[in-house]
Amino acid sequence: MFTKKGISRMASNSKVLGYQPGQSFIHQLSGVSKLIFFILVSVSVMSTYDTRLILAVSLGSLLLFQFSGIKWRQVRFVLIFIGIFLVLNLVTIYLFSPEYGVGIYGSRTVIAQGWGRFTVTAEQLFYLFNVFIKYLSTVPLAILFLTTTHPSQFASSLNQIGVSYKIAYAVSLALRYVPDLQEEYGMIKKSQEARGLELSQKATFVQRIKGNLQIVLPLIFSSLSRIETISTAMELRRFGQHQKRTWYSYQPLKRSDYLTIALGVTILCLTFLLFFTNGGRFFNPF
Template identity: 35%
Template sequence: MSKAGMLYIERDTLFHRLDGAVKLIMLLAWTVIVFLFQDIRVFIVLFIIGLVLLMSAQLPWKRIRLLVWVIIVFNIFNSIFTILVSPAYGSEVNGTTTVLIDLGYEVLTLETVFYILTLSMKYMSLMPISILFVYTTHPTRFAGSLNRLGVPYKIAYAFNIAFRYIPDLKKDFISISHAMQARGVGLARGEGTLIQRMKHFAAIAIPLVQSSLARIDTVANAMDLRGFGKNAKRTWYSSSPWGRADIGIVIVCVIVLAVSITVRVQGFGTFWYPFNS
């Protein structure tokens, strides 16, 4: 689990200098605000703000594109699943019905399409801040920050290991898939039907789990040999006090969250449908 294997991308920007716990507070506040509302206008504003913040972090596209595509693909499958299962759900939410397509067992309504668009924007508005948190947070400094906030250091260190282990898991997946392809197992496009390729990808799970368990055992033994968990407290090599920017971000998060809750309690932020008469 070397530095090269971490998700963290070294840059000299405001987000890279922020304390890991501050970025976690920001992520949690952002998530709460997103799930408070069901208004696409709010999600569009949050998405634009998130993109501006993401661009300010100067993260290379080739490093973050995988996570971006995962979120987009999840949105597409979630939208298709919602249409197939509840094609008229938007009408139930809004109270009006504008039929677009008769699917036989149910009708697909314009209200449902707009509801799905709203739901997709909700998830997309979480994407920029999630990428910022994942790729600008150093695992060790983040663990130290959590411990300073009162989180037991064993739990904090578990976050540290998880952040470092994700890239190794990705490397194992690629290595196993290449080994299977060398043995004639079709995984790429055009090498069998979609169902066959899905079965082949599922077969990767067994060696991947086995290699993961072996790595977990190695890490656990190494930690035991170093006496991890013997003392009630521990120090952190990279721990640092909060600066003005950290305190300012936390204050802004608290204020914005309080305003959002107040506005939501007053009735703003329910499902917004622009075609209501």
């Protein structure tokens, strides 16, 4: 028989995307240094198509994820969702413009002759590969930042770089609430299954959709009620009265933080240097 305490324990052991405490060197970095590094690297990767740089950043991202101690199974749901979106993006690019890479790189190397305009060229495959490793570069860094940075420290870092503390605090509340929402969903799901509602792989796809809707809709209304309670409590405490505020989780920058920021600046400068070397955003091996 399921008790409330037992259900809560099972829900807390589920795959929840949120802050994961740890002792890695990434956890020890200040939130502001990780945020600045993530922004600089993301700008670099998104603004260039130099395969050498993007591939190096993607390998570095995977190594950082490995060193952080975060398990892949802990973020499996997010990775599956992003993976599906990535496949749809690549397929859409090919369907709407199957020779887009040919126009970019100025050559046409046919690998397989398809039907009509749908041919397989080395240039198009190379372009799609670049799009793929762009995701491989930024997604692990984004997940790593969210799972190794406490929400309060994230809010403090946003305020340190000039974001209004009201916006920073709203972001902090959202990050805190996502794991709670996932945990509450898991608890309700276990309760429903204990009462005989089949939501596992044994049920049909339609049955699982209906069963999850029975959970999601009440969860949305309870979330709205909780938001109203939090906003009322903040108003009663006169939140937002002053122009500035202090942060309990404020963490001064250390040598490792300055090195992290310097690495991000170096990657960004290298991106601009490659613009001049390649004569544009694209690295052309053809």
